[in-house]
Amino acid sequence: MACSCNNKPSSLVPAELQQELSDPNHPANLICELCRLFYDLNWVTGTGGGISIRDVEGPNPNLVYIAPSGVQKERIQPWEMFVVDLPDTIVRTPNECPKELTKSYKYKPSACTPLFVSCYTLRDAGACIHTHSQNAVMITILLEHEKEFVINHVEQIKALPRLEYNESTKKVEKVGSMENYEKLVIPIIENTPHEEDLTETLEEAIRNYPGTSAVLVRRHGIYVWGETIWKAKVYNEALDYLLELAVKMKLAGISTVRE
Ligand SMILES: CSCCC(=O)C(=O)COP(=O)(O)O
Numbered sequence: 001m002a003c004s005c006n007n008k009p010s011s012l013v014p015a016e017l018q019q020e021l022s023d024p025n026h027p028a029n030l031i032c033e034l035c036r037l038f039y040d041l042n043w044v045t046g047t048g049g050g051i052s053i054r055d056v057e058g059p060n061p062n063l064v065y066i067a068p069s070g071v072q073k074e075r076i077q078p079w080e081m082f083v084v085d086l087p088d089t090i091v092r093t094p095n096e097c098p099k100e101l102t103k104s105y106k107y108k109p110s111a112c113t114p115l116f117v118s119c120y121t122l123r124d125a126g127a128c129i130h131t132h133s134q135n136a137v138m139i140t141i142l143l144e145h146e147k148e149f150v151i152n153h154v155e156q157i158k159a160l161p162r163l164e165y166n167e168s169t170k171k172v173e174k175v176g177s178m179e180n181y182e183k184l185v186i187p188i189i190e191n192t193p194h195e196e197d198l199t200e201t202l203e204e205a206i207r208n209y210p211g212t213s214a215v216l217v218r219r220h221g222i223y224v225w226g227e228t229i230w231k232a233k234v235y236n237e238a239l240d241y242l243l244e245l246a247v248k249m250k251l252a253g254i255s256t257v258r259e
Pocket residue numbers: 046047048049050067068069070071109110111112130195
């Protein structure tokens with residue numbers, strides 16, 4: 001017998017993993033599926049970028065699945081995931097898996113881990129996606145001296161959530177969707193030599209922009225989060241569309257903001 005998602009004999013997969021691997025909607029399987037999809041979009045090529053998903057349907061919604069660092073994201077297998085109990089306790093690593101299933105090196109969790117954790121703890125996100133999309137990189141180069149990307153009057157803006165701070169719950173919550181004519185504002189932070197060193201400025205941007213569901217990293221990429229992995233995927237797709245459009249508008253000498 002083989003696992004539903006691959007050709008490995010199930011006898012090699014530890015019993016505790018077998019049940020989750022048989023569920024195509026389990027975070028470990030979804031990360032693999034979406035990494036392949038995002039690879040084809042040029043969002044996670046050359047080991048860059050990544051996805052993490054919170055197990056909101058499982059018995060412990062504070063468990064977060066995260067891919068290992070420095071691996072070809074489109075080739076990850078579900079048992080190669082790290083599992084973090086929020087905020088920072090690693091409760092499972094692929095290094096514990098049978099050697100027949102894993103690579104010979106020692107796995108490390110994604111360098112994006114502290115940034116993903118910031119999105120979970122500050123925004124109660126259900127999933128966070130980091131891409132190296134060239135549209136994200138190019139817009140930050142075109143906006144070299146700007147701290148924000150701003151666009152309005154485009155239909156696709158309606159795919160993004162309207163977020164507001166709720167005084168009673170003390171949380172930023174979705175209260176609807178944006179209108180096409182509204183200004184979408186995404187903060188831009190400066191890149192650092194090591195991904196994990198972005199954590200402080202990412203957190204600052206999240207706090208300063210309660211209405212945002214994404215942060216651009218100059219000459220690097222974008223972090224996008226959502227209530228669920230499917231919302232995060234839609235927000236990512238809509239943002240990437242808008243970023244691509246904005247690059248074309250800028251290169252054509254057209255402002256992305258219509259007053
Ligand atoms: C060429 S990728 C450099 C690291 C990076 O920016 C990234 O997003 C991937 O980090 P990971 O540790 O998940 O491989």
